[in-house]
Amino acid sequence: MTQAHVSVQTQDSAQARHNASATIAISLTVNGRAVSAVVEPRTLLVQFLREALDLTGTHVGCDTSQCGACVVHLDGEAVKSCTTLAVQADGRAVTTIEGLAQGTTLHPMQEAFREHHGLQCGFCTPGMIMSAVDLVARFGPGLDEPTIRDNLDGNLCRCTGYHNIVRAITAGAQAMGAPRDLAAE
């Protein structure tokens, strides 16, 4: 993949005057793309992704790190980007929901959520899918329903009652474990 390079400023001038404290330069990879930016120390990773990079697929559903709508992968592991500072991602690789598909080919977990009606309003969905992929990485493609339910405790959904999310993750995990998909992972 070609490495694009963008520089972004996360704050306007008025805010910069207001927060005269030091800013910090960071460089990271987001969805395979090299990104450099100057950020306030207090900038959250989710703010950086949504506001500076316009990657609005990552959502904010709460302010206490409970709901999981903001889950992204940091060096391949699920993190809540609402409780991760942008500066903590310096030198690391971030994958968001926008970076999960391979071109026009959906990730097996995305496909499974669609096939099994694992979403309704769609707001929790990016975080659910990112957590689901992480669950498979941690527990393997054969993970069972109790494991899914127990380990999905960091992701809230108000629409589905989780019934079809659990089915989707079960199917998505199996698809991820199938030989033809190993290469894609």
Added chain:
Amino acid sequence: MSTATITPIGAAVRRKEDHRFITGKGRYTDDLDRPGQAYAYFLRSPFAHAAIRGLDIAAAKAMPGVVDILTGADLAADGIGDLICGWMIHSKDGSPMKMGSHPALAKDKVRYVGDHVAVVIAESLNAAKDAAAAIAVDYEELPAVADLAHAREGAQIHDCAPANTAFEWELGDKAATEAAFARAAHVTTIDLVNNRLAPNPMEPRAAIGDYDSGDEAYTLWTTSQNPHVARLVLSAFVGIAPEHKLRVIAPDVGGGFGSKIFIYAEETVCAWASRRVGRPVKWTSDRSEAFLSDAHGRDHRTHAELALDAEGKILGLRVHTRANMGAYLSTFASSIPTYLYATLLSGQYDIPAIYCEVDALYTTTAPVDAYRGAGRPEATFLVERIVEKAARELGQDSAQFRRRNFITAFPHQTPVIMNYDAGDYGAALDKALEFSDYAGFPVRQAEAARRGKLRGIGLSNYIEACGIAPSAAVGSLGAGVGLWESAEVRVNPTGNVEVLTGSHSHGQGHETTFAQLVSARLGIPIEQVSVVHGDTDKVQFGMGTYGSRSGAVGMSAISRALDKVEAKAKKIAAYMLEASEGDIEFKDGRFTVAGTDRSLAFAEVALNAYVAHKFPTSEIEPGLKEGAFYDPTNFTFPAGCHVCELEVDPLTGVTTIVNFTAVDDFGVVINPMIVEGQVHGGIAQGVGQALLEGVVYDADGQLVTGSYMDYTMPRAGDLPAFQVGMTQTRCPSNPLGIKGCGEAGAIAAPAAVINALTQALGTEEVPMPATPARVWEIIQARAARAAAE
């Protein structure tokens, strides 16, 4: 498009809208930015009840990045009116409800923690927050009125409402009900609290107001379930702008459950302020603000009595409910504990006499309005709890007791307004008992007992009134609006179709289900149908989505528009085929001259409608676009039976639902996959109410449950996989036979869970939410009583 498919009614078509959601391309209000936008932050009251003696914004206004700070005085100076409640209720004495003034920004008083005092508009959200902290407010604290049980005696919240009473309403025949009780062989009584809930759609509310001084017109992006109603209220009552100068757009909306029906202070202020400051103004709620200021649901205290004859036949029901309205009457608040509640108190049962009194009381808490089910969960919880208790008191089997009292002939006029048009309650009960292996419960209970677990099974035979609603009927009951729905079917020259609907999808899958209907009717692939909603500039008018109305009412409007499209296309086809119009048959997407092989594809006729070469335009107008306004002839009456089986660990008080069965009669089902998904989600919210969720205010009116660390949302591990089945009686009151499915789970589940839990624990006194701590206390108290005896 090789995979193009005609999608029949009843097929589990995968959702068209999913692709954007699973790839992060959904467009929710907070995902949008307007050039030059500023950010709004609301200074909210820290007190439940206080007079504002002074408000000094000077220092705050001088802070870096502040664009402006606006208060209730500015709102008044611009002639912006109060937020309104759109459903008039009259008290027993004939007096109109006492609607306290509800300004979008407080004028001289605040009435709940989170009430809006001022708005700071700044270059960034952080700058706005910093400045808000510098606003000096001189509050004179007044006594909080946080407890519904003592609201009458509390400090008066609104000048117009003595004893904090909004209305004292009644429904039913009091004398007939008293006569039923006079001849009763047995009377079952119950006292219930229907716990207060926070709706909690995962997307917090948000709004962007954008005033265009060139056109003198506003655009408001907002997280609304009904953008046209929002525009109407903001225009006709609040006075932001004339309707034709106010465009309201509700883009992708991340769940609503009722809480996004209402017209709130924040979107009102964002629209108004965008003209004041000459820039777009954006506000996004954080979750803490959502807990404080989204309208809550439920919150009833009820005493009820059921009169029975010696055999267990119900003779009458008498109910007295106190309903918490919160600090202000929200947009539809007055209709919830009245016409959406007491009208369902007959349940599935033939009850000859019912009398219900409802006292609607103000408290210094957030406004209370519709939340999934809206009045009907409260009714079902009451009916199914008291019926269960009566069966137990009479020593009768719960299922048989219900069956004995079922309504079995339709139409059935209840004593509380509703005329049930169709149903088969016995069929749903039979299927639910079979699915749940009700007969095998005693064996499972004994096995659980050997493991030291308390096991219970509970039924809930719910009914709801959906497909809201016949306009004249609701008008006669006090509604300020009609509740029809609109649709427009635009056939393009190349034969693909746009459907414009006044319904709004915020998770319900309309882009799929509505397209499925069009695909089936016109015989064109579903890929060639787009559904347009949520924009007042695109859709002429509509009433939005709530009350399980989008299928029964919204799709009926589409069906009517499709009738007109087909009729016109037949006329055009007749000219093209040089046949008489009466000989044209339309089937599987082709217009055929009856008895011949001469036919045309739908797309050929569509093209010719626009080319207009082959028919006289003096007789038939060119084009193929038809609209319909459909007004339902009755409510619809989805009903069914939910069965909950659970186990309690007496050592910890933890309740585990081991099986949950739902059998529902939703009439005709367009897409069973989507319908089952609606049932799942509803059950989860109902189980949440029964076991986990409850909004708590302390005696000072401070919100104790203000975050996800304090308010227990159902998580995946709290719920089992659900068993969902259906029975079907066609709804005779709309052209598609649809009853609606969106609220059933939330209506049915609480009673099923609590009926199971009361059985497991051997006491009728189990409050919601039945948290482990409460269940453990009940078990301990019972053990202590047993030891004392």
